[in-house]
Amino acid sequence: EAGVTQSPTHLIKTRGQQATLRCSPISGHTSVYWYQQALGLGLQFLLWYDEGEERNRGNFPPRFSGRQFPNYSSELNVNALELEDSALYLCASTAGWRDEKLFFGSGTQLSVL
């Protein structure tokens, strides 16, 4: 069974550009979570999607947005990139949305120059 897959593995952008990151959850999982992990820091919660709807978002500006498609895959968009957006962006999925462990992908390393 395939795990959570994320693409691209690495992404290099310049300040002011837009970035799109993609995530495919484990088959059968309907919830997708996005986390930001800056170098040497913990995981900061970004967004949670379930059944195509945004259920909650973390303390990030509106230029961080996303969506979940009917097949439960998800996109994270970051507009007007800033240098401090450079981080590893991790996607995770779960089968339900209560007390279910998160399964993570390997992440997209975003570098903003």
Added chain:
Amino acid sequence: GESVGLHLPTLSVQEGDNSIINCAYSNSASDYFIWYKQESGKGPQFIIDIRSNMDKRQGQRVTVLLNKTVKHLSLQIAATQPGDSAVYFCAENWSTGNQFYFGTGTSLTVIP
């Protein structure tokens, strides 16, 4: 984001010794906790979980202890091996939906 620039706590142990990694969680209403292991260049991997109606749970070579009185979680790794070298995160599930918040992490280095 909410990140704060913190130095990652580190722990070095000799191969074969037991390791104890500690975590202070933030929300007294959290009722589900998970320990994750993250190796360099990879996403976090599930190790073990525990619910708030328990104070101890054992897995293969790992034990998680939960002290709700002081909001403290610990991960014990028996007979630590070089492959255990990684960053370990605790995660707490706030009662409002399946939303996990992660600790800063502890970097474990196993000395052969």
